[in-house]
Amino acid sequence: MRHLFISFCLFLSITLSAQEQKSVDFISGDLSITVVPEQKQVNGTITYTFDILKPVDSIFLDAKNFTFTTVRLNNKKVKYSVDDKHIIIRKKFKKDGAQQLQLSYEVQPTQTVYFIGWEDDANKNKQIWTQGQGKYTSHWLPSFDDMNEKVVFDTEITFDSTYQVIANGNLIHSKKNANNTTTWSYDMVQPMSSYLLAFSIANYDKKVVTSADGLPLELYYYPENQQKVEPTYRYTKEIFDFLVSEIGVPYPWQNYKQIPVKDFLYAGMENTTTTIFSDAYMIDSIAFIDRNYVNINAHELAHQWFGNLVTEADGQHHWLQEGFATYYALLAEKELFGAEYYFWKLFDTAETLKQQSKEGKGESLKDPKASSLTFYEKGAWALALLKEEVGTESFKKGIQNYLEKYKFKNVKINDFLVEIEQASGQSLSSFDEIWLENTEFPVAMVYDYLKNNSSSISDFISLQESINKVADKKAQLVLIENAYDKSDSIEFKKRLIFTYAELFSIDFMRKIIASNDLMLRQALSLKITQIPTELQTDFESLLEDQSYSTIENSLYRLFLNFPEQRKTYLEATKDVIGFSDKNVRLLWLTLALVTEDYNSLKTKDYFDELGSYTQAQYDPKTRETAFQYLFQTFGLTDTNLEDLAEASMHHSWQFNKFARALFDELLKDEAYKDRIIALLPKLNEKEKLYLTNKLE
Numbered sequence: 001m002r003h004l005f006i007s008f009c010l011f012l013s014i015t016l017s018a019q020e021q022k023s024v025d026f027i028s029g030d031l032s033i034t035v036v037p038e039q040k041q042v043n044g045t046i047t048y049t050f051d052i053l054k055p056v057d058s059i060f061l062d063a064k065n066f067t068f069t070t071v072r073l074n075n076k077k078v079k080y081s082v083d084d085k086h087i088i089i090r091k092k093f094k095k096d097g098a099q100q101l102q103l104s105y106e107v108q109p110t111q112t113v114y115f116i117g118w119e120d121d122a123n124k125n126k127q128i129w130t131q132g133q134g135k136y137t138s139h140w141l142p143s144f145d146d147m148n149e150k151v152v153f154d155t156e157i158t159f160d161s162t163y164q165v166i167a168n169g170n171l172i173h174s175k176k177n178a179n180n181t182t183t184w185s186y187d188m189v190q191p192m193s194s195y196l197l198a199f200s201i202a203n204y205d206k207k208v209v210t211s212a213d214g215l216p217l218e219l220y221y222y223p224e225n226q227q228k229v230e231p232t233y234r235y236t237k238e239i240f241d242f243l244v245s246e247i248g249v250p251y252p253w254q255n256y257k258q259i260p261v262k263d264f265l266y267a268g269m270e271n272t273t274t275t276i277f278s279d280a281y282m283i284d285s286i287a288f289i290d291r292n293y294v295n296i297n298a299h300e301l302a303h304q305w306f307g308n309l310v311t312e313a314d315g316q317h318h319w320l321q322e323g324f325a326t327y328y329a330l331l332a333e334k335e336l337f338g339a340e341y342y343f344w345k346l347f348d349t350a351e352t353l354k355q356q357s358k359e360g361k362g363e364s365l366k367d368p369k370a371s372s373l374t375f376y377e378k379g380a381w382a383l384a385l386l387k388e389e390v391g392t393e394s395f396k397k398g399i400q401n402y403l404e405k406y407k408f409k410n411v412k413i414n415d416f417l418v419e420i421e422q423a424s425g426q427s428l429s430s431f432d433e434i435w436l437e438n439t440e441f442p443v444a445m446v447y448d449y450l451k452n453n454s455s456s457i458s459d460f461i462s463l464q465e466s467i468n469k470v471a472d473k474k475a476q477l478v479l480i481e482n483a484y485d486k487s488d489s490i491e492f493k494k495r496l497i498f499t500y501a502e503l504f505s506i507d508f509m510r511k512i513i514a515s516n517d518l519m520l521r522q523a524l525s526l527k528i529t530q531i532p533t534e535l536q537t538d539f540e541s542l543l544e545d546q547s548y549s550t551i552e553n554s555l556y557r558l559f560l561n562f563p564e565q566r567k568t569y570l571e572a573t574k575d576v577i578g579f580s581d582k583n584v585r586l587l588w589l590t591l592a593l594v595t596e597d598y599n600s601l602k603t604k605d606y607f608d609e610l611g612s613y614t615q616a617q618y619d620p621k622t623r624e625t626a627f628q629y630l631f632q633t634f635g636l637t638d639t640n641l642e643d644l645a646e647a648s649m650h651h652s653w654q655f656n657k658f659a660r661a662l663f664d665e666l667l668k669d670e671a672y673k674d675r676i677i678a679l680l681p682k683l684n685e686k687e688k689l690y691l692t693n694k695l696e
Contacts (some may be wrong), residue, residue, distance in 0.1 A: 198271035270303030315368030323379020399425035
C-alpha cells in the first residue's frame with residue numbers, strides 16, 4: 001500500500017508539473033453559483049474553455065475539499081479523481097482546438113468566503129464577501145492557484161432578492177426568480193488571475209460618479225451611512241483622473257466599484273474592477289483629518305494596473321505590485337495635499353526603514369518572504385529614486401511601454417528594468433544592486449534626495465545635527481523655538497513636537513495650543529503626559545477640537561492630571577462617539593465607571609453598554625478595546641467570556657491572536673479558570689475544543 005501511495009504521489013507531481021509548464025491554456029470561465037448562508041455553502045457550475053498547447057495525459061484544477069456532482073468534458077463524461085486540494089481530469093489530450101470542461105460542485109469553504117452575521121437572527125447587517133488574495137479562490141471555485149493562469153471570468157450569482165450582489169465586471173442584467181431570489185449576471189471582457197475574482201453580498205446603496213474619460217465609478221455604502229459617503233469617498237474622481245494621467249495608460253477595465261465590508265482582513269483588496277475595503281474607513285467629516293480612506297483608495301486603484309493588468313510571475317517579483325501601488329498612491333496624495341506632505345511621508349518611512357536596517361533586519365526587494373514594510377515602503381522608495389535617476393520623462397515612457405507590452409500577462413522584475421533601460425538609454429545594474437538586491441537601506445542616498453527636494457526636511461535634519469552638538473537643554477530649546485518660529489511648514493513643526501516635546505517650556509506649549517492648528521494641537525496632546533497646572537485651561541480647550549484622536553488623548557490626560565475636574569471633563573464629552581471603533585465612547589464609559597459618584601444611577605447602564613461592545617456584531621477593533629478596558633478595570637462577565645471564546649475563532653488572525661492571548665492571561669487566575677470551565681457546555685465545538693486543550 002505504501003508503494004502504491006508513493007507511486008500515486010509521484011504521478012500526481014508529474015501531472016501537476018506538466019500543466020505548470022503550460023501544456024494547457026484556460027481561456028474563459030462561465031460561472032454560476034448559488035450561495036447558501038445557512039449552511040455556509042456555495043453550490044456552483046463552472047464551464048471552462050481551454051486549449052491544449054501540447055499533448056498531455058491529464059489536466060488539473062485547484063479545488064479545496066469540493067464535492068463534485070457533475071464532471072463533463074466536451075459534454076461527455078470523463079474519468080477524474082479528487083483529493084483535498086485538486087480535481088484531476090484523466091485523459092490523453094491532444095492539440096485539437098478549443099475544449100470545454102464543465103464542473104458542478106458543492107463546497108463549504110473554510111476560508112476565503114466569509115459569512116458575517118448569519119448566526120445571529122437579530123443582526124440586520126448580514127454580509128457575505130470574499131478575500132482570495134494569493135492562492136485562496138480555490139476554496140470556493142475550482143480554479144488556479146498559479147497567478148500565471150489568466151482567465152476571462154463571467155459570473156452569475158443567485159441570492160435572496162432583498163440583498164445586493166456585486167462582482168467583477170459589468171452587471172449586464174439581474175433576473176428575479178419565483179422563489180424570492182434574484183440572479184445577477186456580471187460580464188468581464190479581459191483575462192485576470194483567479195485570486196482577483198470576488199463578490200460581495202449585503203444591503204447596499206450606491207453613488208455613481210463619472211471619471212474624466214466617461215468611466216462609471218460606483219461607490220457603495222450602507223443605507224444608514226449616507227452622511228459618510230462624501231468624506232469617505234472624498235477625492236475619488238480626482239484620484240482616478242490623476243492616476244490615468246500620471247500612469248499614461250488608460251484604465252484597462254470596464255468599470256470601477258468600491259465596496260465596504262464588515263470585519264475585513266485588511267484595509268483593502270484590489271479585486272479586478274471591484275475593490276473591497278474595511279468599513280472602518282466609512283468616516284464622517286471630523287474623522288477625515290485623522291483616519292481617511294484617501295491613501296487606500298489610491299493604492300487599491302493603482303493595483304488595477306500594477307497587479308491586475310500586469311501580474312507578478314511569483315513572490316520574488318512582488319515589488320512590481322505592492323511597491324508600485326504604494327508609490328502611485330503617494331503621488332496621488334502629493335497631487336491632492338502638496339509636495340510638502342509627500343516628502344514628509346517619505347521621510348517618516350525612511351526613518352522606519354533606517355531603523356530596520358540598523359537593527360540588521362533589512363531585506364531584499366527580491367526576497368519573496370520579505371515583510372510588508374519592505375515590499376510597500378522600501379518598494380515605493382526604490383521607484384522614487386529610480387525616477388530621480390532616469391528623469392521623469394524616461395520613467396513615464398518606460399512605465400507606459402512596460403504596461404502596454406505585458407498587459408494581461410505576467411511579469412518579472414527584469415521585464416520592467418529592461419523597459420526603463422530602453423526608455424532612458426541608461427544601465428540600471430547599479431540601481432538593481434543598491435535597491436533590489438541589497439538588504440541594507442541606502443540611508444545617505446535617501447537623505448540627500450530628501451534634503452534636495454524639501455527645504456523643511458533639510459532644515460529639520462540640520463537642526464537635529466545642531467541640537468546633538470549642544471549638551472545644555474536650555475540651549476537646545478532655544479534652537480528648537482527659533483526653528484519653530486522661522487518655519488512655515490506644519491509638517492516640520494509636527495516633527496519638532498514629536499521629537500522634542502519633553503524639552504518644551506510652558507510658554508512654548510501655550511504658543512502651540514494657541515496656534516489653533518488641529519494637527520499641532522493633536523501632536524502635543526499625544527506627547528505630553530504630565531500637564532503643568534499652568535496649562536490646565538489651555539489643554540481643556542483641546543476637548544473641543546474637531547478631532548476624535550485629540551479628544552480621546554486629551555480626555556485621558558486631563559482625567560489623570562486633574563482628578564478634581566473629572567466630572568466636568570466627562571460632562572463635556574458625554575455625547576462624543578468617535579471613530580467607527582467608538583474610541584472616545586469606550587474610553588468615556590470606562591472613565592465614568594471609575595469616577596466616584598458620577599451619575600451613580602446610570603452606573604449599571606454604563607457597565608452594560610461597555611460590556612455589550614464585546615459582541616460579534618461590532619468590529620474587531622471595538623471589541624478588542626472593550627475587552628481590554630473590562631480586563632483592566634472591572635473584569636469580564638460570563639457573557640463577555642462567551643464573546644471572547646467566539647473571538648478566539650475569528651477569521652481575522654490579528655483579532656483571534658489577541659483573544660487567545662487574553663485567555664492565556666485569564667487562565668492564570670483560578671477564579672476565571674473555574675468560570676471558563678463552567679461555560680464550556682455553552683460553547684460551540686471549535687471553541688470548546690480550543691479551550692479544553694488550553695485547560696489541560
